[in-house]
Amino acid sequence: MTTPLLCATDLQRRHGETVVFAQVGLTVQAGEFVAVVGDSGVGKSTLLNALAGLERLDGGAVHLQGRRVDTLPEEAQALLRREHLGFVFQAFHVLPHLSVRQNVALPLMLLQRPDAARVQQVLDALGLGSLGERLPxxxxxxxxxxxxxxxxxxxxxxxxxxxxPTGNLDPDTAAQVMQALRQQTREQGAACVMVTHSPAAAALADRVLRLTRQGLSPEARPT
Incomplete structure (x- = not known):
């Protein structure tokens, strides 16, 4: 059996005595696009941060390509994120003193793999091809x-x-962004986990899961 690209088992997170979520299990194969939906405040962003090692867990385990990552030392987790993870933050975290092109190129520069052609390719795919020299x-x-x-x-x-990822976008731009995310996931053989409130965005995923305090469960699709 093929090892899942991402496997999270029995994840738990509490804030003090309050349970944010518990018994969360998630397995995602390479090339698969999964949407996570749920009520506000149920911990969807917390779950993403925990999968990335940006927020500690109170229980459970996270494996990436068969390797347990949630117990790695902080420096090793940072290196893993730099090499293997791409995180789209709700608050953008775009650096104001860098141009669009420089912001997009930053992960490649940190990896010491500059690639101007790749930067332009991604800018074009997201409709930003002519905006590379602008500031945020x-x-x-x-x-x-x-x-x-x-x-x-x-x-x-x-x-x-x-x-x-489509929270601040008009419908046409949101559709373009979702197409790019899906295409990159497929082409790279990557796994994508997306948190969204948008039914239109969730409908484009391979699977939709609903997060509650008791875990993740499949969401029925509209008929």
Whole structure:
């Protein structure tokens, strides 16, 4: 049997005495696109952060390509994120003093693998091809969101984690972004886990899972 690209078992997270979620299990194969939906405050962003090693867990285990990663030392987790993860943050985290092109190129520069052609390819795929020299303050919210997504995709990560990637976009731009995410996931043989409130975005995933305090369960698709 093929080893899943991502396997999370019995994940638990608490804030003090309050249980955010428990008994969360998630297995994602290479090339698979999974959407996670759920009520506000149930811990969807917390789950993504925990999968990335950005937030500690109170129980459970996370394996990436068969290797347990949640117990790695902090420095080793940071190196793993740099090499193998692409994270689309809800708050963008675009660096204001760098141009669009420089922001998108940053993961490749940190890996010491500069690739101007790859940067331009991802910019073009997200409709940013002519905006490479602009600074973030010259962009709309939707354009900033696409810069953040391009930066997450540029180094061809094995695991893409996307927190509301279409949350600030108009329907046409949202569809373009979702197409790029799906295409990159397929082409790279990556796994993508996306948190979303958008039914239209969730409908494009291979599977939709609903997060509650008791774990993840399959969401019935509209008939």
């Amino acid at each position: 303050q010259q962009l709309s919210g939707g354009q900033l969101q696409r810069v953040a997504i391009a930066r997450a995709l540029v180094h061809r990560p094995r695991l893409i984690l996307a927190d509301e």
